[in-house]
Each structure stands twice: as C-alpha cells, then as structure tokens.
Amino acid sequence: MKRTRFAPSPTGLLHLGNVYSALTCEQWAKEHDTQLLLRVEDIDFTRCKPTHTEQLQHDLAWLGIHFHAVSFQQQRLALYEKVLQQLIDMEVLYPCFCTRKQVDAALHAQSESKLNTLHQRLDVYPGTCKLLAMQQRQQKMLEQTYAWRLNAAVVSEMIGQYCVWYDTQGVAQNFKVLDIGDVIIGRKDIRFSYHLCVVVDDAIQGISHVIRGEDLRSSTPVHRVLQLLLGYDSPAYLHHKLITNQEGTRLAKSKASPTLKSLRDSGVTAKQIRQSLGF
Ligand code: GLU
Numbered sequence: 001m002k003r004t005r006f007a008p009s010p011t012g013l014l015h016l017g018n019v020y021s022a023l024t025c026e027q028w029a030k031e032h033d034t035q036l037l038l039r040v041e042d043i044d045f046t047r048c049k050p051t052h053t054e055q056l057q058h059d060l061a062w063l064g065i066h067f068h069a070v071s072f073q074q075q076r077l078a079l080y081e082k083v084l085q086q087l088i089d090m091e092v093l094y095p096c097f098c099t100r101k102q103v104d105a106a107l108h109a110q111s112e113s114k115l116n117t118l119h120q121r122l123d124v125y126p127g128t129c130k131l132l133a134m135q136q137r138q139q140k141m142l143e144q145t146y147a148w149r150l151n152a153a154v155v156s157e158m159i160g161q162y163c164v165w166y167d168t169q170g171v172a173q174n175f176k177v178l179d180i181g182d183v184i185i186g187r188k189d190i191r192f193s194y195h196l197c198v199v200v201d202d203a204i205q206g207i208s209h210v211i212r213g214e215d216l217r218s219s220t221p222v223h224r225v226l227q228l229l230l231g232y233d234s235p236a237y238l239h240h241k242l243i244t245n246q247e248g249t250r251l252a253k254s255k256a257s258p259t260l261k262s263l264r265d266s267g268v269t270a271k272q273i274r275q276s277l278g279f
Contacts, residue, residue, distance in 0.1 A: 002034035004209045006060075006067075007198070009041040010052035013259035014059045016277065017213075017250065020243045023279045025211045026065050028168075028238065037205060038067040042074050043197050044190050059260045063270045071205070073197050080192045083200050083230065084185065088148065092155050092229060093185055095137060095146040096129040103128075124181030125149065148186030152178050155225060165224040168209055168238040175221040183222050195222050203232035214239045215250075243277070 006025040008018055029036040038060065042048040057070070073080075087093050098106070106126045130151060132140070140146070156177040164172045184193050202210065202223075217239045227234045242250050245257065263273065 002032060002208045003037065003068075003206050004029050004034050004211050005037040005039045005202075005205065005207055006065075007039040007041050007201075007212070008056055009044065009048060010056055011044070011047040011049075012052060013261050014056050015257040015259050016263075016273075017243045017257065018056075019059075019063065019260055019273060020277050021211075021213055021240065022060060022063070022065055023274060023277060024240045027279060028209070028211045032209070034209060035068040036066070037207075038070045039201060039205070040070070040072045041194070041197065042072055043080075043192055043194070045074075046189060055261065059264075062264065063260070063273065071201075073201065076197070076201070076204075077192075079204070080197055080200055084148065084192065084196060087185060087226075087229065090229065092151055092158070093148040094130050094151050094182075095141055096125070096149045096182075096184070097140050097144050097146045098125075098128055124179075125183075127182055130182065145188050147184045147188040149182040150180070150185050150222075150225070152180055152182050155229065159225065159228050163221065163224055163228065165220050165234060166236050168211075168236045170236070173220075175224075177221075177225060180221050180225060185226075195219060195226060199223050199226040199230070199232065202235055203227070203230070207235045209238070210235045211238045211240065214242050 004025055006022045008014065008022070014022075025036060028034065038057075040053055040056070042053055053072075060067070103125060106128055110126050129137075129146075129149070159177065161177060162174060163177050164174050166172055183195060185196050187193050198219075201207075220237050220239075224234055226232075244250050260273070264270075
C-alpha cells in the first residue's frame with residue numbers, strides 16, 4: 001500500500017500556505033490510491049504548543065480532510081535517541097560547541113577570505129569544531145552543551161561522493177554528498193533535529209511518497225544521506241509550489257497571512273477555501 005503524510009509543526013495556527021500543502025497531500029493521495037497520515041511534528045517544545053496541536057486537528061477536520069491515522073513526534077523520543085546514538089557510534093557525527101553568533105562570524109570570515117573557493121557555500125558550517133583535538137573535544141564535552149553535526153566528508157567517503165533521490169515521476173535527482181554540509185542532526189536545545197525525526201518517522205511509518213513544499217527541497221539530500229547511513233528505504237519526493245500573497249511574500253513568512261481559524265470565524269466555508277486554493 002502506498003502511503004504519504006501531512007506533517008505540520010504546531011508552532012502557530014494553520015494559514016493558507018499550510019492548508020495548500022494539506023490539500024495537495026490529500027489530492028495526491030486520492031489520485032494515487034494512497035493512505036494519508038497526519039503526523040504532528042511537535043518535537044520543538046520551545047515553539048510548539050498543545051493548543052496549536054488541538055486547533056490544527058480541528059481545522060483539518062473542518063476542512064474535511066480524512067487521515068488514516070494520527071501520530072505525534074513527542075511520543076517517539078526514545079526511538080530518536082536510539083537512532084541518534086546509532087549515528088554517534090558509527091562516528092559520522094561530531095560534537096559542535098559553537099554558538100549561532102560564532103558560526104555566523106566564521107561564515108563571514110570564510111566569505112571574506114581569499115582562500116574561499118567556489119565549492120565553499122556561504123551557508124555551510126566551516127567545520128570549526130571538527131578540527132578540535134580529541135582531548136580538547138572530550139574536555140569541552142564535560143563542560144559545555146553541544147550539538148551533533150554530520151561529518152559530511154566522512155559520510156562522503158563511506159557512501160560515495162555522489163548520491164541520488166527520486167521524485168514521484170521516477171526522475172533521478174543527483175547531488176554531491178559534500179554539498180549538504182555538516183548539518184546539525186542532534187540539537188543543543190531540544191536534542192533532535194527536524195532531519196533526524198523526519199527520516200526516522202518516514203521509515204517506521206512506511207511512507208512511500210513524501211509530498212511537501214518547495215522550501216524543503218534542500219532538506220531532501222540530507223534525508224537521503226541519513227536513509228543510506230541507517231539502511232532505510234527512501235520514499236519518492238514531490239515538492240509543491242509555495243503560496244504567496246499579492247506582494248509575492250510566502251504566506252508562511254508573512255505576518256499578515258490569514259489563519260484558517262480567522263477565515264472560518266469570518267464566515268468563509270471549507271468549500272470556498274478549497275476553491276480559492278484551486279482544489
Ligand atoms: N514539519 C515540517 C513543516 O511544517 C514539514 C516536514 C516535512 O514535510 O518533511 O514545515
């Protein structure tokens with residue numbers, strides 16, 4: 001059985017951008033005889049609120065979207081911990097003690113440097129903590145909090161320099177493993193990164209097709225690499241367009257973006273919402 005999911009993060013009320021994504025998942029599932037799951041990505045306890053989780057379930061039911069099952073990332077913390085440990089044991093992660101400020105300063109210095117080469121991307125962590133001597137690293141681990149970063153160079157040697165993910169049309173999308181950079185897999189604050197949890201969930205939930213916004217396209221190579229390291233099957237991916245307002249600002253980013261709740265409260269029907277978004 002084919003299976004897809006809608007995976008909102010309850011950091012606020014659903015707006016039309018989220019609704020467009022949910023309806024795209026629903027339509028795709030219907031057209032492809034696929035089960036649709038709701039996965040509430042509530043891992044970030046600093047930003048997610050139970051009231052938002054309740055409201056989003058209410059909103060989606062009001063819209064008339066039927067989900068085969070509902071799950072919550074908060075209920076899988078032990079599993080994420082196990083997988084994070086597995087990656088640490090594989091020696092594909094290293095602890096990073098840098099603050100956001102330090103990372104920004106290092107990136108800035110790198111971009112100014114004459115040594116900067118074409119394949120050094122500005123958003124890629126320059127690897128400061130990767131270069132720490134073992135003793136220094138161990139000492140810092142006792143004294144400071146830290147994140148776990150993927151050692152892209154080590155991974156590239158392990159799984160090969162080039163990698164591929166497939167879109168829902170079966171078209172291969174090639175990428176260079178080094179280009180994903182030393183992304184954070186274990187966070188300093190909430191322990192698990194979005195990437196880790198999504199990859200684990202897609203695997204254990206048997207997700208065969210991931211339908212999500214274009215904004216997450218750059219995450220797909222990271223997910224593919226984690227799947228390879230962990231021996232998971234890889235879903236096929238479709239990245240749908242993002243809804244913008246008249247000024248061209250993404251609804252997710254626009255403060256003025258109407259929420260589904262406010263539209264409903266002003267008397268707009270679910271049918272009108274669906275129609276206005278082209279469904
Ligand atoms: N929770 C993510 C978001 O709301 C989506 C995750 C995904 O579809 O992979 O942006």
